[in-house]
Amino acid sequence: MGALRPCPEFESLLLDRAGGAIDAAAAARLDAHLAGCEACRAEAAALGKALAAAQLPPPSEAEQRALDRAQAATLRHWRGGEGSRRNRSLLQGFSAGFAVAAAAAVLVIAPGAYRRAQEAQGGAGTVAGDAPGAVAAPGEAASPAVAGSATNGWEPDLDSAWETAALALGEDAADDELASADAADLYDLDD
Amino acid sequence: MNDPHDHGRSPHLAVLPGGAAGRSDPALVAAFLAGDEAAFGDLWRRHAPAAHAAVRRFARTAEDGADLVQRAFLRALEAARRRARLPFRGAFPFRPFILRVALNLAKNHARDEARWRRAPLEAVDGEALAAPSAAEASLIRAERDALVRAAIRELPARQREVLTLRVDAGLSFAEVAETLGISEGNARVSFHHAARRLRAALAPREDEPWAP
Numbered sequence: 001m002g003a004l005r006p007c008p009e010f011e012s013l014l015l016d017r018a019g020g021a022i023d024a025a026a027a028a029r030l031d032a033h034l035a036g037c038e039a040c041r042a043e044a045a046a047l048g049k050a051l052a053a054a055q056l057p058p059p060s061e062a063e064q065r066a067l068d069r070a071q072a073a074t075l076r077h078w079r080g081g082e083g084s085r086r087n088r089s090l091l092q093g094f095s096a097g098f099a100v101a102a103a104a105a106v107l108v109i110a111p112g113a114y115r116r117a118q119e120a121q122g123g124a125g126t127v128a129g130d131a132p133g134a135v136a137a138p139g140e141a142a143s144p145a146v147a148g149s150a151t152n153g154w155e156p157d158l159d160s161a162w163e164t165a166a167l168a169l170g171e172d173a174a175d176d177e178l179a180s181a182d183a184a185d186l187y188d189l190d191d
Numbered sequence: 192m193n194d195p196h197d198h199g200r201s202p203h204l205a206v207l208p209g210g211a212a213g214r215s216d217p218a219l220v221a222a223f224l225a226g227d228e229a230a231f232g233d234l235w236r237r238h239a240p241a242a243h244a245a246v247r248r249f250a251r252t253a254e255d256g257a258d259l260v261q262r263a264f265l266r267a268l269e270a271a272r273r274r275a276r277l278p279f280r281g282a283f284p285f286r287p288f289i290l291r292v293a294l295n296l297a298k299n300h301a302r303d304e305a306r307w308r309r310a311p312l313e314a315v316d317g318e319a320l321a322a323p324s325a326a327e328a329s330l331i332r333a334e335r336d337a338l339v340r341a342a343i344r345e346l347p348a349r350q351r352e353v354l355t356l357r358v359d360a361g362l363s364f365a366e367v368a369e370t371l372g373i374s375e376g377n378a379r380v381s382f383h384h385a386a387r388r389l390r391a392a393l394a395p396r397e398d399e400p401w402a403p
Contacts, residue, residue, distance in 0.1 A: 015383040019357060021364055043390075050389040053332075053339035054358055056247055066257035067243055071235050074261045075228065078268060 004039035014040060018047035216285040220271045235264070238286055242293040244360040248343075249297035251304050259300060263293035287370045290360065294352060294370075335393060342392035343385075350385040353378050 006014060013030045016022040022030070034041050059067070213233065214222070222230035242260045250256035267289040274283045343351060349371075356367045357378075364382070368375040 019382050053336045063253040066253040070257035070261040074264045
């Protein structure tokens with residue numbers, strides 16, 4: 001081990017040069033100093049050797065082949081993930097669309113159905129109650145055709161419609177949770 | 192790669208591809224997310240070598256190293272995709288992001304493996320082995336390299352990260368700083384500390400025959 005110590009005022013420049021990051025003016029100043037300072041020359045050589053030893057060799061053929069395979073594999077993985085994301089997105093769109101359609105149907109059908117049901121009930125009550133004043137509005141409610149349409153014909157299945165809508169919304173919620181889990185995993189960059 | 196102070200770069204400190212001409216990273220990322228797979232090839236060629244260089248020291252096998260690069264790419268692309276959905280988004284810093292992720296994944300990998308990969312010295316010493324005194328020289332050099340590698344293992348995490356990105360991945364100090372989220376001055380100082388330690392690891396061997 002050499003007993004000579006490098007000049008403290010040039011140590012930083014020696015390290016900059018060893019790191020390959022020294023500007024031209026500083027390099028010229030250092031070179032002028034090195035020409036007359038054996039200790040700094042030795043230090044420069046020692047730093048160069050240390051950093052050369054720290055370097056890894058170029059990638060081997062096996063490493064390069066593995067990296068080439070990884071390129072194709074990365075694209076394949078991305079396509080696979082993209083596919084499931086697209087399917088999920090389609091499902092989300094379908095579910096949301098179905099929920100909206102179901103809700104709209106309920107809004108359109110429910111009031112009319114309710115009114116008809118009430119009218120049908122009112123008509124029946126009039127007959128059963130034998131109210132003499134009921135003649136004021138026998139009208140349509142007394143009509144067998146209309147009454148039949150309210151009681152024996154198609155009725156909107158509201159429970160079923162709401163269940164379907166809730167199911168569709170529930171799928172969306174599940175997908176949101178899944179997306180959150182993905183995000184949490186993605187940004188798990190612990191040091 | 193655009194460090195204005197990087198004149199006189201040491202010949203043994205390689206600079207890996209990173210700022211190749213052509214479409215910018217944001218343009219390539221956007222094109223790829225829109226389905227242009229050729230853009231992926233460009234991104235890979237531009238950034239995979241540096242990402243690979245950053246993880247090699249931590250990877251036990253060739254497959255491990257490639258797998259770490261693949262995972263870093265997928266995470267970076269996923270993050271870019273999520274960023275693209277934001278209404279007021281800035282350009283996604285693909286290269287710093289992928290290098291940072293690669294380094295983190297590699298550190299976790301090394302921690303899981305609980306061992307350090309020995310560099311294949313035969314690849315380094317190919318020329319020395321052809322010399323007449325090859326056997327002795329290569330043994331001495333192997334010993335020196337082992338000393339330095341041991342010293343690298345002992346470096347504080349920040350210094351080792353800076354050394355890895357600068358020496359292994361060939362990043363400029365500006366890029367090292369951007370990748371690690373520190374100032375360029377901080378990156379340089381960390382490198383100085385690391386270089387001093389590595390040089391000190393060799394100090395007792397200065398008068399050995401391999402010294403010029």
